[in-house]
Amino acid sequence: MRTTINSENKLTMLSQMSNDAKFQVLEYDKLEGALDVQTAFGINIMNNTGIKLKQVRIILEDSSVKLESGALSYMKGDINIKNKTGGVIGLGKKFINSKLTGEKMFKPTYEGTGEIFLEPSFGNFALIELEDEEIIVDDGLFYACEEEVEVGSSMQKSISSMMFGNEGLFQTKILGSGIVVLELPVPESEVFKCKLFNDTIRVDGNLVVLRTSNVKFTVEKSSSIIGSTTNGEGLLNVYSGTGEVWLLPTKSIYSDIKAMGLEQMRNPEGKSNTEV
Structure with a gap:
């Protein structure tokens, strides 16, 4: 509105x-x-x-x-x-x-x-x-x-x-x-408000900023050593139960953009725009 x-x-x-x-x-x-x-x-x-x-x-x-x-x-x-x-x-x-x-x-x-x-x-x-x-x-x-x-x-x-x-x-x-x-840290329109009904959501990183108190929060390892090696995910934050969880999928993108700087965004390979 x-x-x-x-x-x-x-x-x-x-x-x-x-x-x-x-x-x-x-x-x-x-x-x-x-x-x-x-x-x-x-x-x-x-x-x-x-x-x-x-x-x-x-x-x-x-x-x-x-x-x-x-x-x-x-x-x-x-x-x-x-x-x-x-x-x-x-x-x-x-x-x-x-x-x-x-x-x-x-x-x-x-x-x-x-x-x-x-x-x-x-x-x-x-x-x-x-x-x-x-x-x-x-x-x-x-x-x-x-x-x-x-x-x-x-x-x-x-x-x-x-x-x-x-x-x-x-x-x-x-x-x-x-x-x-x-x-x-991000607009509310970019918040994923996930409703759980005796369900579980696993998150790579600290993307969750809010949860209802009846949602249980634990941490677990990826399903296998091979899986952890290939996808780079060693530990996952796990939210389970019935309630609501707020995730910020775009939060890390803003951090990456800020860390990269304008010039690197323009030339991610470090090359000149005029190079053919």
Whole structure:
């Protein structure tokens, strides 16, 4: 869903989700504020290649949300900011979760009526709604949520995932009912949302960024030594059970492009374009 909400600035709403609060992902059509040649050159490249600046807008109507610390850009209306520590025990849990997952310790609560705009970013945002559910996501993906949603840590449940999963001993756990904003490394349109029904999916590499908590995560070796040698796959991440898994098949492609550089992309063999 793409809806123009500000024709003067050509601001487009990419997606929207409503519950007690309303969440919108907005996109700027192009940037035009360069004051020097270097900035103008960079903006021109971004505009021509389709790299768009995005921003999350949250509309509160006597409701409340939690934000990742430092995510706020500006807000208007009758909105109060609170840091709820939950006493000594709650503060201890926040400290432990922060150390285990790498997430920031405090997630301020904003409550009242008005509008909140989060920091603009060239990243990608996804809106999801939980209904008394629990999901496990990669560290750093959480961006904002409704207040009733809890953010904590989840320990890997198998020895193989602890030792060989390359996901860390702990991951971020998000549970409850309400809307959640995640910041993804690729556009949501490139996310393969795989639904499992007593089934198994095997993945070469760390392409999975989200799974529902009832999906089991383990690591196993390829079926044979010969197979591992010929296809280059020694260990596979295995997800099994009933639930949903989010894979990012294009994630590694972006990393390869960034690592290769523009010149190598133009000439993968290191030869001149003019060579016959």
